[in-house]
Amino acid sequence: xxxxxxxxxxxxxxxxxxxxxxxxxxxxxxxxxxxxxxxxxxxxxxxxxxxxxxxxxxxxxxxxxxxxxxxxxxxxxxxxxxxxxxxxxxxxxxxxxxxxxxxxxxxxxxxxxxxxxxxxxxxxxxxxxxxxxxxxxx
Ligand code: ZN
Numbered sequence: 001x002x003x004x005x006x007x008x009x010x011x012x013x014x015x016x017x018x019x020x021x022x023x024x025x026x027x028x029x030x031x032x033x034x035x036x037x038x039x040x041x042x043x044x045x046x047x048x049x050x051x052x053x054x055x056x057x058x059x060x061x062x063x064x065x066x067x068x069x070x071x072x073x074x075x076x077x078x079x080x081x082x083x084x085x086x087x088x089x090x091x092x093x094x095x096x097x098x099x100x101x102x103x104x105x106x107x108x109x110x111x112x113x114x115x116x117x118x119x120x121x122x123x124x125x126x127x128x129x130x131x132x133x134x135x136x137x138x
Contacts, residue, residue: 001123002122002123003034003120003121003122003123004120004121004122005118005119005120005121006035006118006119006120006121007030007032007119008116008117008118008119009026009030009032009115009116009117009119010114010115010116010117011114011115012041012112012113012114012115013026013039013110013113013115014110015110015111015112016109016110017109017110018106018107018108018109018110019039019043019073019088019090019104019108019109019110019113020086020088020104020105020106020108021106022110022113023037023039023075023086023088023115024084024085024086026115026117027077027084027086027117028083028084030119031084032077032084032117032119033077033078033079033084033119033124034076034077034078034079034119034120034121034123034124034125035076035077035117035118035119035120036074036075036076036077036117036118036120037074037075037076037077037086037088037115037116037117037118038072038073038074038115038116039070039073039074039088039113039114039115039116040070040071040072040073040113040114041069041070041110041111041112041113041114042067042068042069042070042110042111042112042113043067043068043070043092043108043109043110043111043113044067044109044110044111045063045064045065045066045107045108045109046062046063046064046068046090046092046107046108046109047061047062047063047064047105047106047107047108048061048062048064048090048100048101048102048103048104048105048108049061049062049102049103049104049105050062050102050103051103051135053133056133056134056135057134058103058105061105062100062102063107064092064100066094067111068092068093068094069092069093069094070090070091070092070113071091071092071093071099072090072091073088073089073090073091073104074088074089075087075088075089075104077117078125078126078127078138079124079125079126079127080126080127080136085127088103088104089101089102089103089104090102090104090108125138126138
Protein backbone atom coordinates (compact mmCIF):
# COMPACT_ATOMS: atom_id res chain seq x y z
CA UNK A 1 0.00 0.00 0.00
CA UNK A 2 1.07 3.54 -0.59
CA UNK A 3 2.10 5.65 2.38
CA UNK A 4 3.43 9.14 2.87
CA UNK A 5 6.28 10.27 5.09
CA UNK A 6 5.12 11.90 8.30
CA UNK A 7 7.16 13.29 11.17
CA UNK A 8 10.75 12.22 11.67
CA UNK A 9 12.56 11.79 14.95
CA UNK A 10 16.26 11.56 15.72
CA UNK A 11 17.96 11.28 19.07
CA UNK A 12 19.45 8.92 21.57
CA UNK A 13 18.09 6.71 24.30
CA UNK A 14 19.37 6.73 27.88
CA UNK A 15 22.28 4.53 28.96
CA UNK A 16 21.07 1.63 31.07
CA UNK A 17 17.58 1.57 29.55
CA UNK A 18 16.02 -1.40 27.83
CA UNK A 19 16.23 -0.92 24.05
CA UNK A 20 12.84 -2.38 23.12
CA UNK A 21 11.08 -0.52 25.95
CA UNK A 22 12.74 2.76 24.94
CA UNK A 23 11.50 2.39 21.37
CA UNK A 24 7.98 1.42 22.49
CA UNK A 25 7.77 4.28 25.01
CA UNK A 26 8.84 6.90 22.47
CA UNK A 27 6.27 5.62 19.98
CA UNK A 28 3.60 5.82 22.67
CA UNK A 29 4.55 9.34 23.76
CA UNK A 30 4.70 10.63 20.18
CA UNK A 31 1.69 8.55 19.08
CA UNK A 32 3.54 7.02 16.15
CA UNK A 33 1.02 4.56 14.72
CA UNK A 34 2.97 3.52 11.64
CA UNK A 35 6.66 3.89 10.88
CA UNK A 36 10.12 2.48 10.34
CA UNK A 37 13.32 2.99 12.28
CA UNK A 38 17.00 2.23 12.64
CA UNK A 39 19.19 2.27 15.73
CA UNK A 40 22.96 2.04 16.02
CA UNK A 41 25.12 2.10 19.11
CA UNK A 42 26.18 -0.45 21.70
CA UNK A 43 24.66 -2.62 24.40
CA UNK A 44 25.94 -4.09 27.67
CA UNK A 45 23.86 -7.24 27.32
CA UNK A 46 21.47 -8.60 24.73
CA UNK A 47 18.45 -10.82 24.43
CA UNK A 48 17.25 -12.02 21.03
CA UNK A 49 14.60 -14.49 20.01
CA UNK A 50 14.44 -17.10 17.31
CA UNK A 51 11.02 -18.12 16.00
CA UNK A 52 10.52 -21.86 15.73
CA UNK A 53 8.41 -22.05 12.57
CA UNK A 54 7.26 -25.62 13.22
CA UNK A 55 6.50 -25.10 16.91
CA UNK A 56 5.07 -21.62 16.25
CA UNK A 57 6.74 -19.98 19.21
CA UNK A 58 9.86 -18.05 20.09
CA UNK A 59 12.46 -20.47 21.39
CA UNK A 60 16.15 -20.51 22.15
CA UNK A 61 16.30 -16.98 23.46
CA UNK A 62 19.88 -15.89 22.92
CA UNK A 63 21.11 -14.17 26.07
CA UNK A 64 24.49 -12.55 25.68
CA UNK A 65 26.12 -11.20 28.81
CA UNK A 66 28.69 -9.06 27.06
CA UNK A 67 29.36 -5.68 25.57
CA UNK A 68 28.40 -5.59 21.91
CA UNK A 69 28.13 -3.12 19.05
CA UNK A 70 24.70 -2.58 17.51
CA UNK A 71 25.78 -2.88 13.89
CA UNK A 72 22.15 -2.67 12.81
CA UNK A 73 18.80 -2.59 14.53
CA UNK A 74 15.91 -2.04 12.21
CA UNK A 75 12.19 -2.55 12.34
CA UNK A 76 8.72 -1.18 12.05
CA UNK A 77 5.96 0.32 14.12
CA UNK A 78 2.32 -0.55 13.67
CA UNK A 79 -0.71 -1.13 15.86
CA UNK A 80 -1.47 -4.11 18.06
CA UNK A 81 -4.55 -3.98 20.26
CA UNK A 82 -4.88 -0.33 19.22
CA UNK A 83 -1.48 0.69 20.62
CA UNK A 84 1.87 1.38 18.91
CA UNK A 85 3.79 -1.90 18.66
CA UNK A 86 7.49 -2.17 17.80
CA UNK A 87 8.86 -5.09 15.78
CA UNK A 88 12.65 -4.96 15.72
CA UNK A 89 15.50 -7.15 14.55
CA UNK A 90 19.06 -6.60 15.65
CA UNK A 91 22.54 -7.57 14.56
CA UNK A 92 25.34 -7.27 17.12
CA UNK A 93 29.10 -7.65 16.83
CA UNK A 94 31.67 -8.55 19.45
CA UNK A 95 35.30 -7.56 19.93
CA UNK A 96 36.48 -9.94 17.23
CA UNK A 97 33.93 -8.66 14.71
CA UNK A 98 31.80 -11.77 14.95
CA UNK A 99 28.15 -10.94 14.39
CA UNK A 100 24.96 -12.54 15.60
CA UNK A 101 21.38 -11.48 15.37
CA UNK A 102 17.74 -12.14 15.92
CA UNK A 103 14.37 -10.76 16.95
CA UNK A 104 14.92 -8.05 19.56
CA UNK A 105 13.58 -9.08 22.95
CA UNK A 106 13.24 -7.28 26.28
CA UNK A 107 16.48 -7.53 28.22
CA UNK A 108 18.77 -5.77 25.76
CA UNK A 109 20.40 -2.99 27.78
CA UNK A 110 21.65 0.20 26.16
CA UNK A 111 25.19 1.49 26.49
CA UNK A 112 24.55 4.04 23.74
CA UNK A 113 21.76 4.06 21.18
CA UNK A 114 21.14 6.59 18.43
CA UNK A 115 17.79 6.29 16.71
CA UNK A 116 16.13 7.59 13.58
CA UNK A 117 12.39 7.06 13.27
CA UNK A 118 10.30 7.91 10.24
CA UNK A 119 6.57 8.08 10.75
CA UNK A 120 4.41 6.91 7.86
CA UNK A 121 0.95 8.28 7.16
CA UNK A 122 -2.00 7.44 4.95
CA UNK A 123 -2.45 3.84 6.09
CA UNK A 124 -3.06 1.92 9.27
CA UNK A 125 -1.70 -1.57 9.86
CA UNK A 126 -3.10 -3.67 12.71
CA UNK A 127 -1.37 -6.81 13.89
CA UNK A 128 -3.68 -9.77 14.23
CA UNK A 129 -3.09 -13.44 14.91
CA UNK A 130 -2.23 -15.32 11.72
CA UNK A 131 -3.13 -19.02 12.08
CA UNK A 132 -0.74 -20.10 9.29
CA UNK A 133 2.36 -18.81 11.06
CA UNK A 134 1.19 -18.38 14.65
CA UNK A 135 2.50 -14.81 14.50
CA UNK A 136 0.73 -11.49 14.87
CA UNK A 137 0.96 -10.15 11.35
CA UNK A 138 -0.47 -7.31 9.26
ZN1 ZN B 1 10.75 -10.62 14.37
